[in-house]
Amino acid sequence: MAMKCEADNCENEATVHLTEIREGEKHEMHLCEACAATKGLPGKSHYTIQQLLTGIANQTQALSQNKTRRGKDPECGVCGTTLSQFQSSGRFGCPECYVAFKDDVQSLVEKIHDSTQHCGKVPTRTSSDVAMQKDLRQLQVDLKKAIRHEEYEQAAALRDRIRKIEDLMAAGGVPSGEDTPVGKKKGKSES
Amino acid sequence: MNLDQMILAPGEWMRGSGPEAEIVISSRVRLARNVRGYHFITRMDDAERLACEAHIHQQITDSGVANSGAYFSLHKMEPIDRKVLVERHLISKEHEDATHSRGVAVSADESVSIMVNEEDHIRLQVLQSGFQLQDAWKLCGKIDDQLESRLEYSFSPQLGYLTACPTNVGTGMRVSVMLHLPALVLTRHIEKVFQAVSKINLAVRGLYGEGTEASGHFYQISNQVTLGRSEADIVNTVETVIPTIVRYEHEARQTLLAKDRKRLEDRVWRAFGMLKYAQLLPSDESMMLLSFVRMGVQLGLLDPMTLRDVNDLFVYTQPAHLQKLCGGPLEPAERDTRRANYVREKIQKCGL
Numbered sequence A: 001m002a003m004k005c006e007a008d009n010c011e012n013e014a015t016v017h018l019t020e021i022r023e024g025e026k027h028e029m030h031l032c033e034a035c036a037a038t039k040g041l042p043g044k045s046h047y048t049i050q051q052l053l054t055g056i057a058n059q060t061q062a063l064s065q066n067k068t069r070r071g072k073d074p075e076c077g078v079c080g081t082t083l084s085q086f087q088s089s090g091r092f093g094c095p096e097c098y099v100a101f102k103d104d105v106q107s108l109v110e111k112i113h114d115s116t117q118h119c120g121k122v123p124t125r126t127s128s129d130v131a132m133q134k135d136l137r138q139l140q141v142d143l144k145k146a147i148r149h150e151e152y153e154q155a156a157a158l159r160d161r162i163r164k165i166e167d168l169m170a171a172g173g174v175p176s177g178e179d180t181p182v183g184k185k186k187g188k189s190e191s
Numbered sequence B: 001m002n003l004d005q006m007i008l009a010p011g012e013w014m015r016g017s018g019p020e021a022e023i024v025i026s027s028r029v030r031l032a033r034n035v036r037g038y039h040f041i042t043r044m045d046d047a048e049r050l051a052c053e054a055h056i057h058q059q060i061t062d063s064g065v066a067n068s069g070a071y072f073s074l075h076k077m078e079p080i081d082r083k084v085l086v087e088r089h090l091i092s093k094e095h096e097d098a099t100h101s102r103g104v105a106v107s108a109d110e111s112v113s114i115m116v117n118e119e120d121h122i123r124l125q126v127l128q129s130g131f132q133l134q135d136a137w138k139l140c141g142k143i144d145d146q147l148e149s150r151l152e153y154s155f156s157p158q159l160g161y162l163t164a165c166p167t168n169v170g171t172g173m174r175v176s177v178m179l180h181l182p183a184l185v186l187t188r189h190i191e192k193v194f195q196a197v198s199k200i201n202l203a204v205r206g207l208y209g210e211g212t213e214a215s216g217h218f219y220q221i222s223n224q225v226t227l228g229r230s231e232a233d234i235v236n237t238v239e240t241v242i243p244t245i246v247r248y249e250h251e252a253r254q255t256l257l258a259k260d261r262k263r264l265e266d267r268v269w270r271a272f273g274m275l276k277y278a279q280l281l282p283s284d285e286s287m288m289l290l291s292f293v294r295m296g297v298q299l300g301l302l303d304p305m306t307l308r309d310v311n312d313l314f315v316y317t318q319p320a321h322l323q324k325l326c327g328g329p330l331e332p333a334e335r336d337t338r339r340a341n342y343v344r345e346k347i348q349k350c351g352l
Helices: A033-038 A049-058 A061-070 A083-089 A102-113 A128-148 A152-171 B046-063 B079-087 B093-097 B133-148 B182-186 B190-199 B231-277 B283-298 B307-316 B319-325 B332-349
Strands: A016-022 A025-031 B024-033 B070-073 B103-106 B112-116 B122-129 B173-180 B202-205 B218-223
Touching (some): B046 B112, B190 B202, B190 B218, B283 B332
Antiparallel strands (some): B202 B218
């Protein structure tokens, strides 16, 4: 069942079979290892989802601009993993890499998960302010929903709870997160 | 509990006694965790890997989460025994193939398996027969809490549980359900399932997970996104789509029976005939034949053969299981003969 490589002027047998399902459509590509390498696709027999995704990330403007702007290969201060090492393996070397490559992480994570904020389980050991930040975020989501559905009593109750938590956090010297309406508090109106 | 004792039973994956077990083979919830104070796997030297493994192993033992099971040190095992663990869906192929210090803790009933030093320090998996995602998640979460009370996890309030690969960051959770969909393949509607599933950001993979083919018409549906959604949300998304796919499979079977019963019966009986009489049975062919026979048994075409009989055949015709049954490693050609022998004997015992 030999398949020919789909690249122009190539008579080799296709050994790299790429099936991509994007937005409900299936795209197939069959290439020989040499042409796959030319096109920048991994030709290994066992390439993983993470390599594919970081391969996609490789091709984005942002990452390559970052690298050329810095003119060198940035590295993690704790484990020494370089950005290019991460790009080829798809893996970080230590938790500090997430901080060292912050900008790249943000755009990559946005691409993969369509989000940059964790809203799931939190280790029980974590300090209470992390838990409070999480509660705050959830309440803000609920508040937006209540307003959208014109459930104003519910919205008022949620707003009270949000203010209570924000006061607690301010009293404890805890930052209440970047996207809270703290700044909007000035000139707040009762409604 | 040792491996030789374990393989006397078929294991949790093909236990076949959970809800909807005709179409839904198993449900799986996996959490990825890393312990603070250690590098991620790729940057650890041998000494650190040993230390990390020993540390986690100790805490797993002390916490009792692996429930009178066993801890397997993979680098000390025979290759064939590692393969058995892969075939029982207790470790990944990656864990099998690695060469560094690593292990897996497995509970006695094989529903819990905790890989140590795989891509992340800890890969906690709960596997349940049939369609039981909520139960699997509850148990998985509980074990996660128990381990977390003894180990400090790498965690960031913004990015969640920190994993070696950003595709797992956040909840570190992979939820998957394995389905048997032969009729959808026959009616060529399986493509529609892929498309529908990919529209809600779920992935479809083959029998042994990432990078494998859909052998035996087994397909795993799993989430891809791990950050920005709660664990309950991710479980619900996968859980919601499964009954629909199960219904499609049932409908496809009814369609085949209604529109062209003779052809369906012919396919089932031909598959059965091959299994009953073949002298050489390569592994991938055996998977396909067993798949049609499995469907045939469920449609009542192959009495007195039972679903239990077919499920057992799936387990023990796998390469490593077969070799263990036969007493040790075999060359591929010899394996094909022995597989055929085993299947013929088993069918005879069913009275067919």
